Amino acid sequence: MKFRTFIVGCALALTLLLFAQRHEPSVQPSGFRAVVDLTHAINPQIPTYEPTDKPAYQARTVATLEKDGYFARDISLPEHFGTHLDAPAHFARGMWTVDQIPPERLVAPLVVIDVTANPKSNPDYQVAVEDVAKWEQAHGQIPENAVVIANTGWESRWNSPRDYRNADTKGVMHFPGYSLEAAKFLVEGRYVLGLGIDTLSIDYGLSQDFPVHHYTLSRSVYHLENVANVEHAPAAGGMVVVSPMKLEGGSGSPVRIFALTR
């Protein structure tokens, strides 16, 4: 019996060895070369659109390994917090809430438009149709049903909520967003599924009436705000996986976003 166990053990070890040799760690099972996490970690210090006296995010430990044998927390946070998704219902009556967005709209070709040169001298910069044209000159026409994310360079301010909100003495914020013209071109001319940006809002900080929010969300195009690591995402040829919490009736949700590089 002992001898048989020994033989079986040897056979298993040999199988493991053979499989281990066949394993190629540099290739993802999906065929993609790399996965870039486009998500900021959530903690109480991160910047918020509205300034708050106490942190908008609370995490309270309700069980510990020492006392209860397991670790768990209760959390509370706004739907639009950290890297998050605006569902069409956020601004448009009768449109999809976050749980209703069809999943096939959450996995899409990814387009990253670099506009980093402009906000350095003009924090009120709005992504222009010319920026889209420049991307297309370099990479060809934006594929239909893509998610477009603007890299404005604003992410470098993320660790300072004051610099990231960039409010003036009157409390008016100054950070880049999309122009309505660019949004219209991307929605009507390129049929995008979602628009993303590495700032607090798709509409620039100065905006009081949020024209891009009204325009895109009423056309079922969702938003991704406070996107992270955009400089590491592929400009063209990648895919994006957008994974919000499935909050029934939600206006939006914190979201995990992955860029897949070919």
Ligand SMILES: [Zn+2]
């Ligand atoms: Zn928004």
